[in-house]
Amino acid sequence: MWGHIWRHAVIWLALCFTFFPIVWVVSASFDGTNTLVQQSIIPIVPTLDNYRMLVREPRYPFFTWMWNSVKVSGTSAAISVFLCALAAYAFSRFRFRGRRTGLFALIMVQIFPQVLAVVSIYLLLLNIGRYVPWLGLNTHAGLIMVYLGGAIGVNTWLMKGYFDTIPRELEESALIDGASRFTTFTRIILPLARPILVVVFILSFIGTYSDFILARVLLQTNDKLTLAVGMNLFIGDQYAQRWGIFSAGALIASIPIVVIFLLLQKQLISGLTQGSVKG
Amino acid sequence: MQPQEHRKTPARLALRLAFPSGWGWYVRLALLAALDAVIIPFLIQLLRDGQYVFFASVAVGVLLINIVSLVERAYPARYLLPGLLFMAAMVVYPMLYNIYVSFTNYGTGNILSMEQVIRQLEAQTYAPPDAPRYRYEVFENARGEMTLLLAAPDGELLVSVGQQVVPLRDVWGPEAVGLEDDPDFRLDVVVDDAGNIVQIGDARRLERRDVLQRLRSLQELRLEMDGVVLQMADASTFRELRPRYTYVRSENVLIDNQTGVVYTPKDGFFTSPDGERLLPGFRVTVGFANYVRLLTNPAISGPFFKIFTWTFVWAGASVLLTFTMGLGLALILNHPHMKLKGLYRSLLIIPYAVPGFIGALVWRGLFNTEFGQVNRIVQALFDTTIPWLQDPFWAKVAVLIVNLWLGYPYMMIVSLGALQSISPELYEAAYCDGAKPWQQFRYITLPLLMTSVAPLLISSFAFNFNNFTVIYLVTRGRPPIAGAITPAGATDILISYTYRLAFEGGRGADYGLAAAVSMLIFIIVGTITWFNFRFTRALEEVDHSA
Numbered sequence: 161m162w163g164h165i166w167r168h169a170v171i172w173l174a175l176c177f178t179f180f181p182i183v184w185v186v187s188a189s190f191d192g193t194n195t196l197v198q199q200s201i202i203p204i205v206p207t208l209d210n211y212r213m214l215v216r217e218p219r220y221p222f223f224t225w226m227w228n229s230v231k232v233s234g235t236s237a238a239i240s241v242f243l244c245a246l247a248a249y250a251f252s253r254f255r256f257r258g259r260r261t262g263l264f265a266l267i268m269v270q271i272f273p274q275v276l277a278v279v280s281i282y283l284l285l286l287n288i289g290r291y292v293p294w295l296g297l298n299t300h301a302g303l304i305m306v307y308l309g310g311a312i313g314v315n316t317w318l319m320k321g322y323f324d325t326i327p328r329e330l331e332e333s334a335l336i337d338g339a340s341r342f343t344t345f346t347r348i349i350l351p352l353a354r355p356i357l358v359v360v361f362i363l364s365f366i367g368t369y370s371d372f373i374l375a376r377v378l379l380q381t382n383d384k385l386t387l388a389v390g391m392n393l394f395i396g397d398q399y400a401q402r403w404g405i406f407s408a409g410a411l412i413a414s415i416p417i418v419v420i421f422l423l424l425q426k427q428l429i430s431g432l433t434q435g436s437v438k439g
Numbered sequence: 440m441q442p443q444e445h446r447k448t449p450a451r452l453a454l455r456l457a458f459p460s461g462w463g464w465y466v467r468l469a470l471l472a473a474l475d476a477v478i479i480p481f482l483i484q485l486l487r488d489g490q491y492v493f494f495a496s497v498a499v500g501v502l503l504i505n506i507v508s509l510v511e512r513a514y515p516a517r518y519l520l521p522g523l524l525f526m527a528a529m530v531v532y533p534m535l536y537n538i539y540v541s542f543t544n545y546g547t548g549n550i551l552s553m554e555q556v557i558r559q560l561e562a563q564t565y566a567p568p569d570a571p572r573y574r575y576e577v578f579e580n581a582r583g584e585m586t587l588l589l590a591a592p593d594g595e596l597l598v599s600v601g602q603q604v605v606p607l608r609d610v611w612g613p614e615a616v617g618l619e620d621d622p623d624f625r626l627d628v629v630v631d632d633a634g635n636i637v638q639i640g641d642a643r644r645l646e647r648r649d650v651l652q653r654l655r656s657l658q659e660l661r662l663e664m665d666g667v668v669l670q671m672a673d674a675s676t677f678r679e680l681r682p683r684y685t686y687v688r689s690e691n692v693l694i695d696n697q698t699g700v701v702y703t704p705k706d707g708f709f710t711s712p713d714g715e716r717l718l719p720g721f722r723v724t725v726g727f728a729n730y731v732r733l734l735t736n737p738a739i740s741g742p743f744f745k746i747f748t749w750t751f752v753w754a755g756a757s758v759l760l761t762f763t764m765g766l767g768l769a770l771i772l773n774h775p776h777m778k779l780k781g782l783y784r785s786l787l788i789i790p791y792a793v794p795g796f797i798g799a800l801v802w803r804g805l806f807n808t809e810f811g812q813v814n815r816i817v818q819a820l821f822d823t824t825i826p827w828l829q830d831p832f833w834a835k836v837a838v839l840i841v842n843l844w845l846g847y848p849y850m851m852i853v854s855l856g857a858l859q860s861i862s863p864e865l866y867e868a869a870y871c872d873g874a875k876p877w878q879q880f881r882y883i884t885l886p887l888l889m890t891s892v893a894p895l896l897i898s899s900f901a902f903n904f905n906n907f908t909v910i911y912l913v914t915r916g917r918p919p920i921a922g923a924i925t926p927a928g929a930t931d932i933l934i935s936y937t938y939r940l941a942f943e944g945g946r947g948a949d950y951g952l953a954a955a956v957s958m959l960i961f962i963i964v965g966t967i968t969w970f971n972f973r974f975t976r977a978l979e980e981v982d983h984s985a
Contacts, residue, residue: 174764280954
């Protein structure tokens with residue numbers, strides 16, 4: 161009996177820690193005083209003003225940033241799912257020289273996060289931009305390209321593991337019937353591998369959505385920023401003045417991600433524990 | 440779906456795979472041709488600009504695309520190449536380039552290549568004190584285009600054609616010979632009864648007051664005449680400008696035409712014999728200079744070693760704290776009689792789903808010393824406040840608390856998974872042998888857990904080693920370390936230090952030094968991972984699955 165109470169007490173303590181920031185943010189977002197100074201846990205004058213300000217503030221285009229984030233993360237996640245699936249299919253189904261070396265190289269490269277080479281990536285895009293302006297600094301296409309490069313390693317491994325569990329007989333009979341290799345890939349493997357494709361898509365979406373440093377270094381003008389860079393710029397050191405609006409933004413920015421995560425937690429967790437770390 | 444073929448013998452199948460027929464082949468050829476047509480002029484441009492590394496990378500990439508698309512034996516590579524090209528361009532290439540940059544002086548003041556700097560310096564001009572002066576008159580046509588008529592000191596008349604200035608007699612009158620590149624070029628010149636020129640081509644002479652209104656655009660004019668530049672000197676005259684510097688390629692020196700001083704390239708600057716440097720500087724390789732500075736210059740190495748140590752403490756403490764809390768919660772949730780397990784787990788997982796940057800920014804507000812909620816609680820409990828973001832020690836505590844909040848759910852998930860894979864029979868046996876709960880944990884749970892969790896702990900260490908987001912968004916690396924000449928703060932870890940060196944230096948960017956720091960991180964992370972490989976079976980997996 162005491163053991164029970166003790167266990168629940170610890171859990172509740174952890175829950176207090178977990179919800180401490182969340183409660184304050186939710187409360188601040190509905191608080192009319194819009195400052196950290198006078199905030200009380202239940203807003204004295206509940207209002208939706210902060211959410212309205214978020215739409216109106218012209219110098220800090222919150223919803224443009226959010227759209228930029230969704231666009232960049234969605235595009236790079238979608239393309240990287242496709243690229244990784246192609247590569248994983250080759251590693252899983254073909255036998256060719258250099259296959260083991262290739263698999264090994266994928267892990268080796270993945271050891272070093274792109275953040276480490278952030279200076280070189282900046283200089284690289286600076287140089288590319290001189291010749292191909294739409295791929296250079298301060299472009300979403302350039303940023304997506306950088307994210308794509310970083311996403312290949314781990315995700316290819318995750319997918320290859322899954323593809324290996326799909327029986328080959330299915331493809332072989334299709335090949336005998338005259339289907340091309342690529343057809344068996346798109347018509348047989350991809351539909352069967354949908355669960356892992358979804359997991360990889362969501363994990364890379366969340367990963368790029370949360371990235372701060374690459375976006376911070378590569379994007380420069382206000383209208384191009386992603387949420388992470390924009391919200392950091394917005395709040396700056398002005399916690400006293402902008403706490404309420406910031407909180408409203410923080411909620412809008414994280415609720416979709418939290419909901420998706422909780423809905424798919426089982427699948428995502430199995431993907432996560434196999435080596436991918438949220439970045 | 441492709442149309443099905445009815446001849447299914449294996450021999451035919453093999454033939455079909457080796458020699459694909461039909462329109463697909465032609466589509467592929469057409470796409471390749473289009474790609475090459477776009478890329479080849481681009482490659483030529485790169486070669487012209489002296490971008491040899493860039494040229495070689497793009498050339499190799501395109502060549503690979505061509506080979507892989509055309510050669511049937513390279514069929515598997517068609518699936519691999521798209522992803523690998525991105526990885527090569529955006530991960531491998533930057534890493535290698537990073538090595539190179541760490542051996543250069545690349546940074547503010549030394550951004551350009553030597554060729555670019557020479558071009559910039561040679562474009563500079565000066566006006567010798569005895570420079571000849573030219574009186575001028577302005578002619579303008581209906582479209583607002585100006586033609587200038589200039590009178591040299593010796594009285595010879597000159598006329599501007601575009602940016603060029605040529606003697607008037609070359610393009611008008613009986614001795615006209617035209618222009619160098621257009622011998623048939625002539626101008627119609629109208630002279631009035633008093634002998635003044637009133638019209639050149641379709642441009643009419645402007646009155647003095649109309650000229651004055653155009654002074655601004657006249658001032659911006661740079662006219663060329665036999666290698667000298669003519670520029671407006673005052674309202675009524677132009678004067679000759681001469682190039683300030685001349686680069687002598689054979690001797691690799693730059694001569695100042697005004698003073699006669701000879702500048703030689705040294706440490707990325709054209710330097711005079713008495714040590715004066717011309718700006719801008721250029722990029723050169725400087726050997727191990729950046730590494731030496733990092734390790735021996737006290738104003739740099741002092742903060743560097745503090746940051747170096749803190750990075751390890753930070754990563755180690757983060758793993759230890761998150762794992763302790765995560766494992767503790769997992770043990771409780773895994774208890775057989777625990778109620779509301781699913782609900783608790785879903786609630787406790789939430790910080791993990793919150794995007795890291797939002798968690799960090801929110802906590803930064805809560806840790807605000809004057810009006811943050813954390814200090815309100817501290818005030819209520821202990822009747823004092825803590826300078827969370829101003830004091831080096833408390834700032835470190837603050838970032839660790841934030842990282843605990845963000846990171847414990849991952850450890851909880853991982854531990855839960857590992858705990859569930861431990862067979863309950865082991866505990867039953869231990870119970871029969873009279874083992875106490877602590878002994879069960881110490882001798883059964885922990886060792887079995889560790890075999891599956893240890894590699895994850897090590898990768899978590901490596902991840903936090905470079906956890907830029909939390910450090911930068913919560914404290915910006917501050918408070919600053921006193922006496923440092925580079926931007927360095929008490930909570931800075933190596934990667935945030937790198938970032939600040941490269942992009943936030945008070946006296947400008949120092950890409951070379953920043954690259955040197957990230958090279959050290961490469962080595963450290965590489966070592967950590969090498970140890971990880973001894974725990975994990977990732978490498979053996981390659982063997983088994985191959």
